[in-house]
């Protein structure tokens with residue numbers, strides 16, 4: 028049994044009388060502790076897939092299991108609980124609370140879950156030991172994304188989901204963030220799923236899933252994972 032299992036997952040959005048098939052029979056698996064990069068063009072269905080995996084959206088058909096649990100049958104309350112306890116999210120635009128310090132942003136998320144890590148310790152691990160008392164506006168984009176990653180990690184989640192985590196960052200800063208994600212995955216054994224349109228990032232992944240027009244095109248295990256610092260794009 029794999030850690031993440033998508034089995035013939037479909038998602039149809041309805042806007043008025045128009046049906047938009049965002050996912051069609053999506054089937055794939057991700058093993059525990061892997062970095063999985065899901066790559067595809069704009070509109071391919073990446074966010075839809077990530078939202079379903081993160082319990083933020085429901086599916087039209089199929090089955091999604093995480094760690095043996097069928098999350099696709101969860102009701103709203105169970106999904107809320109799942110999002111709180113089991114999933115850490117990192118978004119393109121950080122989504123920090125502006126009037127809380129870096130430390131408070133991490134603490135507030137940690138308070139939601141039963142077995143959080145120490146917020147200050149996690150901030151030190153992402154390289155922000157000296158900036159904990161700063162507000163988001165006093166931090167660079169890369170530092171804000173580090174806070175967002177610390178916030179996700181402090182929940183001690185089963186799964187870390189990242190939606191274009193470097194989309195708002197310059198090249199070097201983006202690379203540092205990806206290195207942090209790769210190092211964190213290796214150090215903690217956490218399963219990390221990253222969605223991106225940048226196919227260069229597939230080199231850093233243990234598993235590469237390519238998606239086009241809502242259909243999984245290929246699922247590939249990467250035999251030669253490249254350290255982020257050696258990837259160029």
Ligand SMILES: Nc1ncnc2c1ncn2[C@@H]1O[C@H](COP(=O)(O)OP(=O)(O)OP(=O)(O)O)[C@@H](O)[C@H]1O
Nearest residue numbers: 040042047049067068069070071072073074075076
């Ligand atoms: N809430 C929604 N209502 C209607 N259609 C939607 C909704 N969300 C997504 N779609 C449609 O579903 C398809 C897949 O969208 P999705 O956002 O998953 O793609 P994506 O690969 O993440 O794209 P991008 O890289 O631009 O974010 C698109 O055709 C999109 O317009």
